Amino acid sequence: MIWKMAWRNVWRNKRRTLITASTLMIGVAVMSAMFSLVTGMNNRVVRNVTQSRIGEAQIHHANYRETQDEKLVIEGTDKVLEKARSTDKVKTATPRTIGLGMLAIGDRSRGVTLLGIDPVNEQKTTNWGERLVKGEYIDAPGQIMLGAYQAEKMEVEIGAKMVLTVANVYTGEATTELVRVKGLLATGDVSIDRQSALVHIDMAQRMMGTSGKAHEIAMRLDVNSDNREEIAAVIEPLKGEGLAVEPWQDINLMIAEMQRITATFTDVMIFALFFILSFGIINTLSMSLLERMKEFGVMRALGTSGKSLAGQITAEALYIGLIGAVPGVLLGLLFSYLLATYGFSLGETTAYGMSFSEPIYGEVHPVSTLRTAVIFTLLTAAVSLFTALRASRLDPVEAMRR
């Protein structure tokens, strides 16, 4: 009978119940939309990281990342590559040679990060091929790909001939070669678009004096990119003396940290939003208690225990929570669907070394939406305990005098 009475009591003041439930509904829906966007943004960032430069994991000389010393190449690059490619769940592996260089055309020059790539395997590994805004992918030495931003700064177009100067890592002697601009990129990765010059790996190694030896091997794996442990398990067999084999989360610490902070932030947001809403809920329940003080006194007089009375108030709160949360879930899923379909534009924004000029698309995330709804409903019941406790301690004689 507690549940029956609670349900009927909830509808005694329809307007008040609906207003309170509406705040919960909007809370669930807004949180759901926020989850949708945050998840979409997170996945976009992870995709940017894994599909662009880093992949799911990389191999370097054990001290390379720490020192950035160009002499620290991967000894036996071919063997390491072969082993990587034959490892279970490794989809692709591509070598890179990395150095510093100078690009010049006419009286204009610019320092660049030289990225020597294996065009065939690189296209299997990264999405740069899809990010060509002009021209074509390089396929031989003597060609270069630049970020569109960089090309604009240097005022070069497809087909322009430029002078590339790179120092030999062992002798320090400068080597100069002519390169022709073959493609312009807009990857969304600032380090590529604004700083890098991509040439054939053979040319880069020849100029740097590191023939056959790469600085970096990037891998794409058949795993959930978010799951560091899963990635670590796949690359474990590749670990060897003098090598650093790491998941992307250990390489791009900023993004990994951002993901962790974002997850915490959304949880904090749920509780912060509910904290604000809880004032309305407590007010509704307290008003209801004050209005029905005499009725509660009578119930106590008839022999209703304090616990039963508290239980009834908590049941009323649970119903109000559900009345708000159920449509909140539906509205939240609708918001998520709209965000997933039409996206949300931040304008021209760059954050964490990535461009967000394109709209961010949300993701429909029913589990997160349901989780928010359940948390809101349970928290509604939890805050009702204040009022329930007051009701359970009512003195029947005092209450009936009201």
Next chain:
Amino acid sequence: MSSDTKQDAVIKVKQAERHYTTRAGTVKALDGVDLEIKPGEFLAIAGPSGSGKSTLLNLIGALDTPTGGEVVVDGQNLAGMSDADLAKLRRDRIGFVFQAYNLIPVLSALENVEYVMQLQGQSVSKRREAATKILREVGLGDMLDRRPVELSGGQQQRVAVARAIAAQPAIVLADEPTANLDSTTGVQLLEMMQRLNQEHGTTFVFSTHDPEVMERASRLVRLRDGKIESEEERS
């Protein structure tokens, strides 16, 4: 149980005091009241406002505990009983009829009558049968599903009486039950309660100003200034 409690007294009040401390000083709402109520009595407690009628009824009804003396209800001394035990005593042994009816507004007449039996843990079928029977007895057999707002004052008070006696308590306490009713309805209600008293043997104790109630009482106790002024057997 107090050693001198007579087995045939359903209520025994001995030198009961109920004093309240206020800023203005101590108020003696009840001041040394002795009263025994036997099973099956139809007893009225009368007196002017502030004489202590409601306070005495609250003590007998285990809604309050005395600050002095003792109150024994159905063999249980209220002194030292916990809130939970007092609630259990009220639920199982005492029926209440209030001046303002005080039905639970979200429950139908039938559900209101079932309420106390439900608290006692009686099965749905048993309590439904008992509630239906008693509502028919009080003449509301065709209004079982009506909510309090759909009933007149007299009908609501009849439901309240049905609720009070449905669980077969040892005693029914009625706080000015006819005060909000017109005289015709009041008389009908009293006749109904008299009949229930005679047929079921239920003890009724009223606090009242109503001469009609005093007229029908088997015993009339008059209070003044927290003390019993007079007692009168009326058969």
